[in-house]
Amino acid sequence: MRQLLKTLLIAGLLTPHLARAFNDAPSVQAVTETKSLIMSTKNSEARKHLLWSLRKAINTRLNTIEIPDISQVQVNDPRVEDYRSLTEFEGYLDLISLTRLNEKECRRAQVRVEASSSTNGFVSKEARYALELLQALCTF
Amino acid sequence: MKNAPARELKYFVLINLCVFLLSGWQQSFDSIDLSSENLATPFNPKKGEDDSSVPPVIRYSLDQIEKSKLINPFMSTWNAALEVSCKTCTVSTESLRYKTCNEQNSYLEKSLIESRDKDSLLAEMLKAPIITKSIIKPACLRASMEARFGESSKVFRQCSIDGKMSRAFRPCISENYFKLINNSFELVSSCMMKQISQGSSADSQRLDVRAIYALINVESGFHVNAMSGTGAGGIGQFTGPAIKDVNKNELDAVRHELESNPQCARLSHEMLNQLEPIRPGSTLSCDRISLENGNPIKNMIYTYAYLKGVRRSFDKVIFNNANYNKKFQLSSSELDKIKRALMVWSHNTGPAGTWTPVKVLLNTIYRNKTVTSADQFISELQQYMHKFPASANTSEARRKETSHYFPAITETLNKIETNIGGGSCVNF
Numbered sequence: 001m002r003q004l005l006k007t008l009l010i011a012g013l014l015t016p017h018l019a020r021a022f023n024d025a026p027s028v029q030a031v032t033e034t035k036s037l038i039m040s041t042k043n044s045e046a047r048k049h050l051l052w053s054l055r056k057a058i059n060t061r062l063n064t065i066e067i068p069d070i071s072q073v074q075v076n077d078p079r080v081e082d083y084r085s086l087t088e089f090e091g092y093l094d095l096i097s098l099t100r101l102n103e104k105e106c107r108r109a110q111v112r113v114e115a116s117s118s119t120n121g122f123v124s125k126e127a128r129y130a131l132e133l134l135q136a137l138c139t140f
Numbered sequence: 141m142k143n144a145p146a147r148e149l150k151y152f153v154l155i156n157l158c159v160f161l162l163s164g165w166q167q168s169f170d171s172i173d174l175s176s177e178n179l180a181t182p183f184n185p186k187k188g189e190d191d192s193s194v195p196p197v198i199r200y201s202l203d204q205i206e207k208s209k210l211i212n213p214f215m216s217t218w219n220a221a222l223e224v225s226c227k228t229c230t231v232s233t234e235s236l237r238y239k240t241c242n243e244q245n246s247y248l249e250k251s252l253i254e255s256r257d258k259d260s261l262l263a264e265m266l267k268a269p270i271i272t273k274s275i276i277k278p279a280c281l282r283a284s285m286e287a288r289f290g291e292s293s294k295v296f297r298q299c300s301i302d303g304k305m306s307r308a309f310r311p312c313i314s315e316n317y318f319k320l321i322n323n324s325f326e327l328v329s330s331c332m333m334k335q336i337s338q339g340s341s342a343d344s345q346r347l348d349v350r351a352i353y354a355l356i357n358v359e360s361g362f363h364v365n366a367m368s369g370t371g372a373g374g375i376g377q378f379t380g381p382a383i384k385d386v387n388k389n390e391l392d393a394v395r396h397e398l399e400s401n402p403q404c405a406r407l408s409h410e411m412l413n414q415l416e417p418i419r420p421g422s423t424l425s426c427d428r429i430s431l432e433n434g435n436p437i438k439n440m441i442y443t444y445a446y447l448k449g450v451r452r453s454f455d456k457v458i459f460n461n462a463n464y465n466k467k468f469q470l471s472s473s474e475l476d477k478i479k480r481a482l483m484v485w486s487h488n489t490g491p492a493g494t495w496t497p498v499k500v501l502l503n504t505i506y507r508n509k510t511v512t513s514a515d516q517f518i519s520e521l522q523q524y525m526h527k528f529p530a531s532a533n534t535s536e537a538r539r540k541e542t543s544h545y546f547p548a549i550t551e552t553l554n555k556i557e558t559n560i561g562g563g564s565c566v567n568f
Contacts, residue, residue, distance in 0.1 A: 059463040062503045070504060075527060075539070084528045087503070088496040094457040108389050115385035116453060116491040118532030120370055124492070126531060 021126040022085035024065070030057050031133070038136045044101045047137050055093045062087060085126055092116070092130030096137065106138035241312035245291065247298050248311035248365070251431050252320060261410045261437060265323040266316055273567060274326040275333070275346055276353045280565035281322050281362055283556045284353075285313050288361025297367045299426035311363065321362050324437045325353075331404035332444040335397050336451060336483075337476065343568065344476045350566045351480045352447065354553040355487055364436040365429040373428035375436045376443030380420035383428075383442065387417050390445040411438045418442060450486045454479065457495045458502075467502050469510040477514040481521075481546055488545040489525070493533045497524035522547060 020028070034054040038047050065083065067073075073080050092113050098105050110131060117127040241249050256266045270278055289295055291310045298308040311317055329352070333345045340348070359377040360366040367373045371380070391412065398408035411434045418427045418438065427433050458464045459479065468475055486494045501517070501524045511517050525543040533542050557565055 056463075062499070063507060067504070070527065073527075080527065084496060084500065085531070087499045087528065088492055088530050090499065091457045091492055091495045094461060095453065097456075111385055111388040112449070112453065115381040117381075117530070118490045118493070119372075119379050119382065119488070120532070121379070121381050122532045124531035127492070 021089055021124075021129045022082045024061065024082055024086055027058060027061055027086055030054055031129070035133055035136050038133070039139075042140055047101065048098070051093065051097055051133070051137065055090070055097065058086065058090050058093065062090065088124065089126040089129060092127050093133070096130055096134045098137070101137060103138070106134065109134055238315045238318065239313050241314055245309045245312040247308060248317060248431075249314050252314075252316040255431060256316075261406055262320070262431065262434070265320050265327070265437070268319070268323055270319050271323050271326045274322065275329050275349045275567060276325065276565050277560065277567055278318075278322050279560045280353065280556055281325065282313075282318060283560060284357040284362045285318065285321065287556070288357060289363065289366065295366050295368065296363065297365050297373075297425070297429060299365075299430045303424070303426045305367070305425060308365065311365065321364070321436060324440060325362070327404075327407065328437060328440040328444060331398060331401065331407055332394070332441065332448075335394065335448050336444060337479075340472070340476055344473060346566050346568065347476070348480055348483075350553075350564065351484050352443065353565060354549050355484050356443065357556070358549050358552055359487070362436075364431070364439070367425060367429065371422045371425065373425045374439040376439050376446065378418070378428055378439070378442060378446070380422060382446050383418050383420040385449060386442050386445045387420070390449045391417065394441065394445045394448070407437070407441065410434070411441055447483055447487070450483050450491055451479065453491050454482055454486075454495065457491075458482075458498060464499070464502055467506050467510050469512050470514060474514040478511075478517055481514075481518050484549060485521075485525070485542075485546045489533055489542045490530060493530040493542060494525075496530045497521055497528040500524055500528040518546070 022028070031054065034050050038050050041047060062083070065086075067079055067083050068077070095113050095116065096109050098109055113127050113131055113134070114123050117124045123131075252266060255262050257263065272278060289310055293310055294307060296308045296310055297305045299305055329349045333349050336352075337345050337348045356362055356375055359372075360375050362375060364375060366375075366377065368377060372378060395408045395412050398404045398412075415434045415438065416427075418433070428439060429435055459468075459475075468478075470478070482494050482498065498521060501520055502511075505520065522543050526539045529539055529542060533539060553565070557563065
């Protein structure tokens, strides 16, 4: 058991670090696992389907996650911020869902994600999180 | 022993891969239940709350139809309707007066006079008469140029031959300058409006042009050399990321569409093929404002191209997205109204700055019901824009600016339309 925990700890440390945006644990886990699985296959269709599954899972999460009454919460409520962040991230996932995984389309998606994040060049942590996934999708 | 962690890691990855492969690549995340469990306050309306209470409808709607269009279709022909519109716009054009230029504001006029003699699209715009049967009435464009910025406003720049910028007064609104803006906007709009709203009705496309007119009115007042302190420049007030996005993602398709229409092909050949693309660098702002680089026509093309990209993004993220599109139970004109509002809003917020509050709204208030009123949805979005902005817009100042942006644009548009005698800025 100790050996297994040690293995998992090492695996966690060696897994390439993802820029954290939201803190919702199930969603973070889903993104991390999706990235690992994407990187473990060279099959383009498999990679695209993995991303599709992740999008579906995130959307399910957004539609079931409980948040307080909107009219009562403060703007800086951490639950509101996390929900907001996960929602923004979901949009970037939609943008990186490509029909063709080739260098040209991947580069176009990267530029589109960066331009969508803001009007002044600021690339949000949610966008960077999605760009890491895009990089995994596009690296063969 | 030294290799033990690496070996175990290898087994860990292999186990995951085996599970993945054995379950087929159709693996979904059913095994990871992302439904919430054991969380706090359930999201339910308060008991006794009046579910039928509607937030205040946005006072100024972007799609007020010109009253003169409300002609019984069985009693008149489409030509008769045009006649009613044109009588108004002919009188308005005849009553336009132009300013006398002085030494401080004539810098653009000198360039325009020189341009008239060249063999170029710009020269044709200058030599042609003012187009009156245009999509947007000339009186509205003139109102924008006069009203948005004062004569001594500090937002204007002029560029030297070597590309250096210096502050300038508002350009003199001469007949040449007004004609250039009016005729150029008509040419670009008529050539590109179908690219913005493919599949929409002709009326809806004209309303999109009206929305773009309203947006440019606020952004630059249709002045070719307006520059903001943030580096946004020209008619469409472009920043570097937007230019980069257009160059990479939209320009090829725009070229193709323009060149497939003989009346619009010259736009592509002269503005996009013969001239260099607008460059995104912050030190290259003269690309966005100088006449030598094809402005204002080129900047108008980029404005349309950018908004085309925004619409495509929103289709992907919301309107063609199976998780969201079924939440809209609206007529096509009502849905177009929402799309139009989101397009305009995105110009200030960035696309993520608009889709984030839209998605939150759809996943919360509209979790178990559908959108049946465009005005109500837009009104609710104003509030959600403040509470659920994108990361780039979370400061209090930006929350206020972004949530007020669309209402401010529509309010300004309605004032202009009232001031020109009522009706719409659109010639239907």
